[in-house]
Amino acid sequence: MGISNIIFLLLFVGAFTLFALKIKTIVRNIRLGRDQNLNDNFAERLKVMSLVAIGQSKMVVRPVAGIMHILIYIGFVIMNIELLEIIIDGVAGTHRVFAFLGGFYDFVIASFEFLGLGVLIACIVFLIRRNIIKLKRFWSTEMTSWPRSDANLILTIEILLMTAFFTMNATDQVLQSRGVEHYVQAGAYPISQYYSALFTGLSSETLIMIERSVWWFHICGILFFLNYVPYSKHFHILLAFPNVFYSNLNPKGKFSNMESVTNEVKLMFDPSATPPPADAAPVKFGAKDVNDLSWVQLMNAYSCTECGRCTSNCPANITGKKLSPRKIMMDTRDRLEEYGKNLDKKTPDTKSLLHDYITPEELWACTSCNACVEACPINIDPLSIIIDLRRNLVMEESNAPAALAGMFTNVENNGAPWQFGQADRLNWANEA
Amino acid sequence: MEMKVPTMAECIANGEVPEILFWVGCAGSFDDRAKKITKAIVKILNKAEVKFAVLGTEESCTGDPAKRAGNEFLFQMQAFTNIQVLNGYEVKKIVTGCPHCFNTLKNEYPDLGGNYEVIHHTQLIQQLIDSGKLKVEGGSFKGKKITFHDPCYLGRANSEYEAPRSVIEKLDSELTEMKRSRANGLCCGAGGAQMFKEAEHGDKEVNVERAEEALALNPSVIATGCPFCMTMMTDGVKHFNKEGEVKVYDVAELIASAQDL
Incomplete structure (x- = not known):
């Protein structure tokens, strides 16, 4: 084992350890959420996950973005197979260790080239959409400089990785054709064969240097990307699958039933019901902070890739109100990260998701129309968070807009949201 | 009757x-x-x-x-x-x-x-039409252009998009769709208890946005299946002073009126 193999191994183990530690923190953060048992309907959940996450069925609702995304998705998933060869080559000091597969190897490498080209084109199209065409949903208010840079950085890294991949193949071809030692004859290069013409004038030593440099750049890039992803919106590449698996299977109009309230209401209706023990912890209604939300809602926040389809379909946002479902998800994630960090450092935390991140004005603009839930390609449910925060505003803070407080009074006193008496409820039947 | x-x-x-x-x-x-x-x-x-x-x-x-x-x-x-x-x-x-x-x-x-x-x-x-208990013929809506506004709590919330449309089709009218329809339908602005409060500050009312979309089709009738959508769409049509040409009706009213009930 040479020195370069040892460096490779150390880099590799180091990168995966760092990644594992960050994942551990994220899993811990998600578990700060309320318990919600979703181990039901396994078959149905699997079906939804296959269709929506693996099959990308909701992505293609917007065809251009959908098809481009599928190019990157397929490219990313399949090209990762080559990582296996890269790892073995890196550790063992071999070159194209799977070359013995012959014709099949040629087929695989050729396919990777086509997929790589697809990824390259899609990334360029995405950069153009974001920065030159400036699609509105990538420039709305919550898309401040970091979220915009995050997206551009990811696309740039992917373009660099693909360029490295093609350069690697192009130089390799020239070296192979010259019969340079170590560079076994293997692979088919339908795309990079055109690119290799650039390198034919160079000496074999220079080519080896370029080939080795891009090989190292490529693997280091992948290891960097691996560790960048959990800090970025790009984490959806992992969480999209569990996120869809655990998504809501009920009709979208069914809002969660609050058991805690049911217990109290039952006490009011049935004096013989057993009251909770006097020393029981007081129940908190609705959500004020991230730990009042359920773990699925917190996973939703880490899964969001800030595509903005929710916001661009939101009737409130379309008509200029402050509400943006995407901002609800981004705020939840930001607050959860902050909450987790304070927990680790044991620093006192006086902030909360409600008020410090999300204002009542945003919450009261929601029409609960479910357009955001419908639009999300990975079944994120911003509406459930909006409602949980409203519940806290109303039931803990008594902080509903005056008109709604009036509506509550009417419903309570006369069984209708307006000031009409229940006794007059059938008057319409006697009107001509 | x-x-x-x-x-x-x-x-x-x-x-x-x-x-x-x-x-x-x-x-x-x-x-x-x-x-x-x-x-x-x-x-x-x-x-x-x-x-x-x-x-x-x-x-x-x-x-x-x-x-x-x-x-x-x-x-x-x-x-x-x-x-x-x-x-x-x-x-x-x-x-x-x-x-x-x-x-x-x-x-x-x-x-x-x-x-x-x-x-x-x-x-x-x-169901009544399908089982033959109710006979529907075009009547006054025959050939008229009708667009259906999906109520959120019927459509997206409960995935019922076809029943109102199949009923409207029985009227021999021309059913035209807005770009944002069915699962992609735009809310009228009244849901989520908005009906009972002033809208939050913005640059447009949701019902105006929706009525604008419906009116762009030049329909004779905007049909819906919700009393709150009814209020919002009616107000939206009035906003554009189109209440003379374009009527907002519930699907039930279309059927009752076509049958002279």
Whole structure:
């Protein structure tokens, strides 16, 4: 084992350890959420996950973005197979260790080239959409400089990785054709064969240097990307699958039933019901902070890739109100990260998701129309968070807009949201 | 035609068991425009000789606006009271004149002990037509351009997009779709208890945005299936001073009026 193999191994183990530690923190953060048992309907959940996450069925609702995304998705998933060869080559000091597969190897490498080209084109199209065409949903208010840079950085890294991949193949071809030692004859290069013409004038030593440099750049890039992803919106590449698996299977109009309230209401209706023990912890209604939300809602926040389809379909946002479902998800994630960090450092935390991140004005603009839930390609449910925060505003803070407080009074006193008496409820039947 | 509106209490007193309860809803009971929809539904039920009853003064708000506004206490108080009444009458099947009542009764009452088969009035009308109990011919809407605005709580919330459309198609009219329709439909702006408050600050009203989209199709009629959508779309049409040319009707009204009920 040479020195370069040892460096490779150390880099590799180091990168995966760092990644594992960050994942551990994220899993811990998600578990700060309320318990919600979703181990039901396994078959149905699997079906939804296959269709929506693996099959990308909701992505293609917007065809251009959908098809481009599928190019990157397929490219990313399949090209990762080559990582296996890269790892073995890196550790063992071999070159194209799977070359013995012959014709099949040629087929695989050729396919990777086509997929790589697809990824390259899609990334360029995405950069153009974001920065030159400036699609509105990538420039709305919550898309401040970091979220915009995050997206551009990811696309740039992917373009660099693909360029490295093609350069690697192009130089390799020239070296192979010259019969340079170590560079076994293997692979088919339908795309990079055109690119290799650039390198034919160079000496074999220079080519080896370029080939080795891009090989190292490529693997280091992948290891960097691996560790960048959990800090970025790009984490959806992992969480999209569990996120869809655990998504809501009920009709979208069914809002969660609050058991805690049911217990109290039952006490009011049935004096013989057993009251909770006097020393029981007081129940908190609705959500004020991230730990009042359920773990699925917190996973939703880490899964969001800030595509903005929710916001661009939101009737409130379309008509200029402050509400943006995407901002609800981004705020939840930001607050959860902050909450987790304070927990680790044991620093006192006086902030909360409600008020410090999300204002009542945003919450009261929601029409609960479910357009955001419908639009999300990975079944994120911003509406459930909006409602949980409203519940806290109303039931803990008594902080509903005056008109709604009036509506509550009417419903309570006369069984209708307006000031009409229940006794007059059938008057319409006697009107001509 | 004289309306027959039996109440549940009367039916029980007469030893009759209605096959379906018509849940009128607050808007259908008190809002002048929505009362016309209620009457259209009753006329259809009468015409098809459906044995139905209403709760009348025993009906109360389902609690939907309270729940959407975050007041779960008030919602559950309403739900428990209503469930006591409904279970007391051993109600099995309910038709509602409002998608909000429909959604709440169908999806949110079971957790609190209220289990009923709940359908929306457009679904009932479709069933009556399909089973031959109600005959529909084009009448005054023949060849007219109609666009259907999907109520959120019928469409996205409960995935019912076809029933209202199939009923409209029976009128031999030209059904045209807005770009944002079905699962992609745009809200009228009234849901989530917005109906009962001023809109938050913005640069446009949601109902104006939606009415603009509907009016761009130059329809004769904007059809819907919700009393709140009715209010919002009617106001939206007025905003553009188009109330002379474009009428907003509930699907039930279209059927009742086409049949001269």
